[in-house]
Structures are given as structure tokens and as C-alpha cells.
Amino acid sequence: MIDFELEPQILSRLQMFHAVSEHMMRPISRDCDEHEHTKPTQFYESMWSASAAADIQVGNDRSKKADGAAASAPRRANLMTVLSTEELCWGDAGLYLSTPNSGLGGAAVMAAGTPEQKERFLKRFKEGKPKWGAMAITEPSFGSDSSQVTTTATRDGDHWVINGTKIFCTAGEMAAEKSDGFVVVWATVDKSAGRPGIKPFVVEHNTPGMTVARVENKLGIRASDTAALIFDNCRIPLDALLGSAEVRKEGGFKDVMATFDATRPIVAAMAIGVGRAALDFVRDFLKEQNVPVRYGLSPRRLTAVERDFMEMEVQLQAARLLTWRAAWMLDTGKRNSLEASMAKAKAGLAVTLITQKAVELLGPLGYSRKILVEKWMRDAKINDIFEGTQQINMIIIARRILNYSSKELN
Amino acid sequence: MIDFELSEEQQMIRDSVGAFAREKIRPAARPADESGAIPAALVAEAWQFGFVSGAIPEKFGGGGDARSAVTGAIVAEELGFGDISIGLHVLAPRLFAFPIVEMGTDDQRAKYLKRFAGADFAAATAAVMEPRFDYDLSAQQVSAKRDGAGYILNGGKCYVPLAAESESILVYAATDASKGYAGVDGFIVPRSAAGVTISEREKNMGLKSLATYELTLKDCRVGADARLGGDKGIDFSRLMSESRVAFAAMGVGVMNAAFEYARDYAKERKAFGVPIATKQAIAFILADMAIEIDAARLLVWEAAYELDKGRDALKASYLAKNYVANSALKVTDNGVQVLGGHGYIREHPVEMWLRNARGFSAIEGIATV
Numbered sequence: 001m002i003d004f005e006l007e008p009q010i011l012s013r014l015q016m017f018h019a020v021s022e023h024m025m026r027p028i029s030r031d032c033d034e035h036e037h038t039k040p041t042q043f044y045e046s047m048w049s050a051s052a053a054a055d056i057q058v059g060n061d062r063s064k065k066a067d068g069a070a071a072s073a074p075r076r077a078n079l080m081t082v083l084s085t086e087e088l089c090w091g092d093a094g095l096y097l098s099t100p101n102s103g104l105g106g107a108a109v110m111a112a113g114t115p116e117q118k119e120r121f122l123k124r125f126k127e128g129k130p131k132w133g134a135m136a137i138t139e140p141s142f143g144s145d146s147s148q149v150t151t152t153a154t155r156d157g158d159h160w161v162i163n164g165t166k167i168f169c170t171a172g173e174m175a176a177e178k179s180d181g182f183v184v185v186w187a188t189v190d191k192s193a194g195r196p197g198i199k200p201f202v203v204e205h206n207t208p209g210m211t212v213a214r215v216e217n218k219l220g221i222r223a224s225d226t227a228a229l230i231f232d233n234c235r236i237p238l239d240a241l242l243g244s245a246e247v248r249k250e251g252g253f254k255d256v257m258a259t260f261d262a263t264r265p266i267v268a269a270m271a272i273g274v275g276r277a278a279l280d281f282v283r284d285f286l287k288e289q290n291v292p293v294r295y296g297l298s299p300r301r302l303t304a305v306e307r308d309f310m311e312m313e314v315q316l317q318a319a320r321l322l323t324w325r326a327a328w329m330l331d332t333g334k335r336n337s338l339e340a341s342m343a344k345a346k347a348g349l350a351v352t353l354i355t356q357k358a359v360e361l362l363g364p365l366g367y368s369r370k371i372l373v374e375k376w377m378r379d380a381k382i383n384d385i386f387e388g389t390q391q392i393n394m395i396i397i398a399r400r401i402l403n404y405s406s407k408e409l410n
Numbered sequence: 411m412i413d414f415e416l417s418e419e420q421q422m423i424r425d426s427v428g429a430f431a432r433e434k435i436r437p438a439a440r441p442a443d444e445s446g447a448i449p450a451a452l453v454a455e456a457w458q459f460g461f462v463s464g465a466i467p468e469k470f471g472g473g474g475d476a477r478s479a480v481t482g483a484i485v486a487e488e489l490g491f492g493d494i495s496i497g498l499h500v501l502a503p504r505l506f507a508f509p510i511v512e513m514g515t516d517d518q519r520a521k522y523l524k525r526f527a528g529a530d531f532a533a534a535t536a537a538v539m540e541p542r543f544d545y546d547l548s549a550q551q552v553s554a555k556r557d558g559a560g561y562i563l564n565g566g567k568c569y570v571p572l573a574a575e576s577e578s579i580l581v582y583a584a585t586d587a588s589k590g591y592a593g594v595d596g597f598i599v600p601r602s603a604a605g606v607t608i609s610e611r612e613k614n615m616g617l618k619s620l621a622t623y624e625l626t627l628k629d630c631r632v633g634a635d636a637r638l639g640g641d642k643g644i645d646f647s648r649l650m651s652e653s654r655v656a657f658a659a660m661g662v663g664v665m666n667a668a669f670e671y672a673r674d675y676a677k678e679r680k681a682f683g684v685p686i687a688t689k690q691a692i693a694f695i696l697a698d699m700a701i702e703i704d705a706a707r708l709l710v711w712e713a714a715y716e717l718d719k720g721r722d723a724l725k726a727s728y729l730a731k732n733y734v735a736n737s738a739l740k741v742t743d744n745g746v747q748v749l750g751g752h753g754y755i756r757e758h759p760v761e762m763w764l765r766n767a768r769g770f771s772a773i774e775g776i777a778t779v
Binding site for chain 1: 411412413414415416417420480543544545546547548591647650673676677687688690693694696697698700701704705706708709711712715724725728729730732733771
């Protein structure tokens with residue numbers, strides 16, 4: 001039955017996340033943005049212990065079991081993740097991404113690893129000091145066209161030897177050098193084989209041959225370290241290859257690509273959190289200034305500000321509902337590639353426009369670094385780009401609705 | 411609990427109304443748009459679905475179905491998909507009957523509802539719109555002044571569907587202009603009443619097979635029993651929320667029609683040796699259309715859900731309808747664009763859908779769930 005209700009227990013969990021956003025993230029938000037490479041270690045410690053204590057799924061943490069609901073209750077893990085992600089990114093999207101957890105590295109292990117590998121690599125996120133997992137795909141010469149991996153993994157006795165350069169690795173510095181974490185690196189065991197030759201390899205922190213070449217200076221999400229990693233004869237054990245070494249049509253690359261069906265709604269939710277931060281600020285501001293927003297009034301009688309604000313609101317809600325739907329489909333066992341891409345494409349675009357409009361509506365105040373609105377515009381932009389650009393998601397959607405293969409439409 | 415699955419019953423309704431829309435309504439759409447006339451047989455066939463009679467209480471001979479705005483939105487979308495003009499025509503009697511079902515006095519229900527439980531289409535309507543560019547629902551200029559026990563109505567309405575063939579018309583007027591929505595009442599006015607003038611049929615850009623009229627009231631006297639809901643009056647805001655949901659849902663149907671047609675055309679039509687759908691410019695237009703349809707539908711359902719929960723749906727329905735107004739225009743415009751020159755000719759339906767879609771931004775109150 002069509003239903004839009006969030007039960008009280010979900011709402012109270014969200015209140016908990018909201019408290020994290022409001023009391024742990026917002027107070028350090030501006031400072032972290034101004035000092036891009038200074039680590040908020042206190043924040044990391046607090047998030048790490050809060051996560052352990054409450055067994056809450058903070059961020060994209062695949063190592064933790066889904067929402068401790070009873071086996072008979074409907075699975076709600078994806079919806080819950082999407083909801084909590086929105087709440088946390090309302091706080092600060094950069095801090096959200098920099099939160100210590102298994103991250104996309106953990107997602108790759110869950111998607112492609114054997115049961116033994118899952119235990120070996122993910123157990124650490126439930127114990128000890130803060131740790132980070134990261135995933136390295138993109139290289140200087142490609143982002144969208146991920147079949148173009150040139151980083152190689154060459155078998156040498158009991159090891160794989162990794163050579164190549166990766167860029168745009170979220171939490172790459174923390175995972176590679178600053179914690180007992182790991183980086184999942186996509187490398188090819190056979191360039192001539194194309195996609196089937198690309199495999200995920202786990203490179204443990206501080207492995208000789210893996211260097212953090214630089215940490216980027218970015219437009220936004222500055223609290224999140226985005227690293228370039230160089231692999232120079234980096235030797236890793238054979239069993240660091242997730243899953244099977246066999247170059248075959250299925251598995252490996254495809255398994256990890258399938259995780260996008262789960263991660264795209266999450267990135268959409270990130271965007272929505274940032275968009276909502278801007279929207280909430282503008283709403284409160286207009287109220288304080290006694291500028292009315294009159295729902296139900298003829299559009300021909302609305303002021304420009306009202307019209308813009310209402311447009312922001314409905315665009316955000318449109319993106320949110322598409323995102324909920326994509327998450328719900330996963331929770332109810334349905335394939336959701338089309339819907340996940342719709343959510344991501346819509347959210348990325350809508351929130352870019354919403355946050356840009358928020359700066360505009362606030363005039364000179366919106367442009368100032370005295371308030372966070374200009375930061376949210378900068379933070380929002382990345383959501384239209386990473387985890388599949390808007391244009392790539394549009395191609396995916398187009399192929400699905402036209403029933404075209406990647407050969408027919410590219 | 412968040413759920414996007416239709417119930418089995420809703421799926422059946424969607425499929426059966428959808429089949430009727432595709433097989434019977436759609437083929438009649440273009441001829442009706444050109445001639446301005448809808449075949450009576452088609453209207454009669456639609457009546458059998460019980461779109462109006464279903465909600466009439468059993469004691470008046472109707473189906474006694476509990477009204478669900480979500481189900482209503484599903485029905486409205488399918489009808490809009492077939493043809494929005496024809497859909498609005500077959501649903502028009504609801505404009506009169508449903509407010510009486512929901513908010514009428516016992517006497518009003520006993521007097522007026524039986525007619526809509528019969529075997530034949532019973533024309534009836536409501537008068538909401540007024541002919542001002544900035545017409546606003548909360549600022550009705552048609553006034554209802556107390557006159558002894560009854561009221562005197564004065565003013566002009568427009569876009570009244572089926573006025574000329576309706577026995578009775580529910581006229582919305584301001585009894586207290588200072589109270590916005592809360593100061594609006596509905597008055598059951600016989601078409602033949604003194605002081606009522608109905609114009610020649612209006613000529614509109616789209617919705618051309620829907621007969622709409624101006625209605626002028628000059629010192630039109632009605633009794634106390636004509637006031638919908640009696641002394642209690644009505645919840646006009648809720649009625650307008652129901653109206654927005656229905657109209658917006660039909661708009662989603664129009665969007666879907668344009669998308670489907672453009673998609674199929676683009677897969678067939680070749681340029682430079684390949685189907686134009688394989689070109690990114692066209693493919694992206696189609697992808698954008700698909701996203702907007704799904705987004706609009708969910709917004710409409712959310713507003714409908716608020717209605718079904720008995721909550722105030724003004725904001726949700728208002729934002730959803732505005733969203734549909736904007737996105738339906740964009741989608742139907744793209745429908746024409748994808749067909750290129752052929753889209754401009756009155757042989758393909760896309761130009762008709764564009765003309766129909768432009769009406770969403772300006773028109774209120776001509777549909778209800």
C-alpha cells in the first residue's frame with residue numbers, strides 16, 4: 001500500500017543523527033572548511049566511539065550489520081541509510097565523508113570478497129582506534145570510463161605487484177597512511193581482456209610501494225581528504241585479491257559496479273542533506289525577516305522570492321522521493337539500477353540549483369563566509385559529479401528506457 | 411511505513427482504466443480535439459466504470475466506495491494518459507457530486523446524489539475560476555450576500571465544464587471576502603435559475619473537446635438550502651487540495667503519453683543512418699522526461715496520501731500541482747521537439763498534448779479525486 005509514513009522509531013533514530021549534525025558537526029563546519037588539511041581528530045574519536053556504542057550505521061559503513069531489526073521485520077537497511085545520510089549531511093557533507101568507517105573500501109569487500117576476506121578486512125572496524133577504508137578507481141586519464149584502468153597487478157610468486165597512479169580517492173590519506181585501514185585498488189591483471197581483467201585488490205595501510213602523492217585542495221567537502229596514490233612495485237599477498245583471480249566475464253568488476261545501485265541513492269541522500277541545510281536556512285531567514293511564503297496563492301501573485309523558494313522546496317522533495325523509492329526497491333529485493341540513477345541524476349542537479357539559488361536569495365549575506373550557505377553551495381556541487389556524473393547517469397537511464405545496450409547508445 | 415507498491419486492487423484499477431484509456435479514449439482524442447465533440451457512446455462507456463457512481467453512498471444507489479485520493483490519482487493519471495479533455499468530461503459530474511457526498515447536509519445528499527447512481531451519464535459541474543489574470547482561489551470576487559434566509563449571488567465565472575448541459579451547478583463564492591479560503595462557500599444553483607447566464611462555449615488553446623463556459627450571476631437568489639453544508643459551510647481548502655491532486659495526476663498521464671510517443675518515434679526515426687534515439691541529445695531529453703514523470707507522480711501520490719490521512723494537504727497539493735504545471739509543459743514541449751517538423755503537424759498527438767499541458771498553470775477546480 002502506498003505509504004509515506006516514517007514510524008516513530010525511525011524518527012527518533014533520525015533525531016539522534018540530527019543531534020550529531022547539530023552539536024558535533026555544525027560547530028566545527030566553518031573551521032574545517034577554512035583549514036582543509038587540519039584533521040578534526042576529536043570529531044573522529046567521538047564519531048568512532050558513538051558508532052561503536054550505539055551500533056549505528058554511520059555513513060557508508062558496510063562492515064556493520066544492517067539496522068538491528070528482528071529477522072521477521074521487513075528489511076529497511078537501505079532506506080534507513082538514506083535517511084540517516086541525509087540527516088548527517090545536513091550537518092556537514094565533508095565531515096560525513098571523513099567519518100572513520102569502512103567506507104567504499106568496505107563496500108567493495110562486501111560486494112566482491114569471500115566470507116573469510118570479509119571477516120579479515122572488516123572486523124577491525126568494530127574495535128580499537130578510528131580506521132578508514134577507501135576505494136581507488138579513478139586515474140588521471142579516466143573517471144567515467146572505468147574500463148580504462150591502466151594500474152596493473154602482476155603475479156610474482158606469492159604476491160601481486162601493483163603499479164600505477166590513482167586519483168580522487170576519498171579518505172585515501174587516512175586509509176593509506178593515517179590509520180590501520182586499507183585501500184581497495186582496481187587494477188588489471190590483463191589489459192587485453194578489458195573489463196573482465198579488472199579486479200579489486202586490498203592494499204593494507206602503510207604497505208611499502210603505496211604513497212600518498214598529494215591530498216587535493218577542493219571547491220568543497222574540504223573536511224574530506226581526497227588523495228592521489230602512487231603504486232610503485234607495491235607488493236601485496238595473493239589473498240588480498242577480493243574474490244577470484246579468474247579472468248572471466250562475470251564477477252569482480254561487475255560485482256563492484258553493482259554496488260553503485262546501492263551507493264547512488266546514498267550519494268543522492270548526501271546531496272539532499274546539503275540541499276536541505278540551505279533550504280532550512282533560507283526558510284528560517286525569511287521567517288525572521290517577516291517575508292511571507294504563501295502556499296496556495298495564485299502563482300501570478302507570488303513574489304519572486306516566494307516563487308524561487310517554493311521551487312527549491314519541491315525540487316528537493318522530488319529528489320527525496322525518488323531516492324526513497326530507489327532505497328525501498330533494494331530493501332524489497334527489487335533491481336533498481338534505473339531508479340538509482342534517476343535519484344542520483346535528479347538529486348545532483350536539483351541540489352546544485354537549490355544551493356546556488358540559496359546564495360542568490362540571501363543577497364550579500366549569502367555571499368559571505370560569515371554564514372554557511374556559500375559553503376553548502378560548494379559542498380553540493382560534487383554530488384552531481386562523483387559516484388557517476390549526472391551525464392553518465394542520464395546515459396544509464398536512457399539506455400534503460402530505450403532498451404539499448406551500451407553499444408547502441410554511448 | 412514507506413511503501414511504493416500499489417495494492418492489488420489499485421493495480422487492477424490501473425490496468426483496467428489504462429486499457430480503456432489506451433484502446434478507447436486515445437483513438438477518440440484527435441477527432442474530438444478537431445471537432446470539439448466527444449462521442450456520447452464513449453462517455454456512456456466511461457460512466458460504467460463508476461468514476462462518479464462508485465463514490466455515491468449505497469443508500470442512494472451508488473457503489474458506496476470509500477474515497478481514496480491515492481486510488482483517485484491512479485485513475486486520473488490513466489484517464490489523462492488517454493486524453494485529458496475526454497477525461498475531464500467524464501469526471502466533471504464529480505465536481506458537483508463529490509463535495510455534496512463529503513460536505514453536504516443530509517437533505518442535500520438525499521436530494522442530489524441519486525441522479526449520479528444511475529445507468530446514464532448525469533452532467534453536472536462546479537464553477538471555480540474567474541476571468542482575471544491573477545485569479546486566486548482565496549480571493550473570489552463572485553460574492554454571496556445574505557438576503558433574509560437565503561443569498562444573492564453576483565459575479566462572473568469562467569472555465570465551467572459542461573455548464574450548458576448541467577442541470578445544477580455548484581458555484582463557489584465568497585460569503586466573507588476577508589477570510590480567504592475560509593470565507594468561500596459553495597452554492598447549488600439550478601442552471602435555469604433567474605439571474606444565471608451561460609455564455610457560448612469558450613474557445614481555448616487546448617482541452618478543446620471539453621465544453622467550458624462562462625457563467626454570469628446577476629442578483630441570482632438562492633435559498634438557505636442551497637448553501638453546501640448549510641450553516642456549517644464547507645472546507646473549501648480541502649476541496650481545492652482534492653482538485654489539485656486530480657488535475658496534477660492527469661498531468662502526469664499527459665506527460666507519460668508524450669514520453670511514450672516520443673520515445674517510440676525516436677527509436678524508429680533515422681537520421682544520419684541511425685535512429686535518433688541513439689544520439690545523446692535526444693536520449694538525454696527522453697531520460698529527463700522519464701525522471702520528471704516519476705518525480706511528479708511521487709509528489710502527487712504524497713499529496714494524495716495526505717488527503718487520505720485526513721491531514722491538511724494544501725502545501726503538498728499546491729507544490730505538486732505547480733511542479734506538474736512546469737514539468738508537463740517541459741515534457742510536452744520536448745515531445746514536439748523530438749518529433750521535429752512532424753511534431754508541429756496536427757497529425758501526431760504531441761502538439762495537442764503541448765496545448766493541453768499549457769493549461770495547468772492557469773486553471774483550477776476542473777477535476778477532483
